[in-house]
Amino acid sequence: MIPPIVEYKEFENDEQKREKFIEWKLISEKSKKLKETFLYKGVYTSDPLKCKVIGYQSNHTVIIEIEDGRVHSIHPAYLKKMQKKDFQISYYEEHDYDNLQ
Numbered sequence: 001m002i003p004p005i006v007e008y009k010e011f012e013n014d015e016q017k018r019e020k021f022i023e024w025k026l027i028s029e030k031s032k033k034l035k036e037t038f039l040y041k042g043v044y045t046s047d048p049l050k051c052k053v054i055g056y057q058s059n060h061t062v063i064i065e066i067e068d069g070r071v072h073s074i075h076p077a078y079l080k081k082m083q084k085k086d087f088q089i090s091y092y093e094e095h096d097y098d099n100l101q
Contacts, residue, residue, distance in 0.1 A: 001044050001072040008055040008063045020056065024076035040066055041082040042074070043089055053079075 011017040018034050021027045027035050039048040051064040054071070062076045081087055 001066070001070045002074070003071055004057060004061075004063055004073050006057060008057045008061075010055045017053075021053070023059070024062065024080070026053070026076060026080055038064070038079060039082055040064060040072070040074075040079075041087050041089070042072075042078075044072070048082075 011020070014034055018027070021035065022029050022031075026038070036052060037050050038053065040051045041048045045066075050067040051072075053062050054065045055063040057063065057073065060075055061073050062079060064072050064074055064079065066072060
């Protein structure tokens with residue numbers, strides 16, 4: 001998991017959360033219900049895990065809390081992609097390029 005490297009902003013209320021979810025396209029503008037649970041299907045888990053969006057650092061970084069309590073930074077568009085049934089991790093996401101020698 002990639003923990004937040006700087007402090008993140010928590011949502012002030014459900015209306016602000018809804019506005020951000022619409023901005024990030026996590027829900028549609030027509031949605032009357034605020035989606036509370038998403039699925040994390042990234043490289044840090046072998047099975048999909050339930051998560052909640054608990055805050056954000058910028059329009060490019062949202063903070064999610066995985067069902068086991070871990071906190072992770074992720075791009076909202078990537079989180080949206082993970083919600084698709086046919087989501088698959090790409091080649092670049094499967095490899096740890098930080099540790100190449």
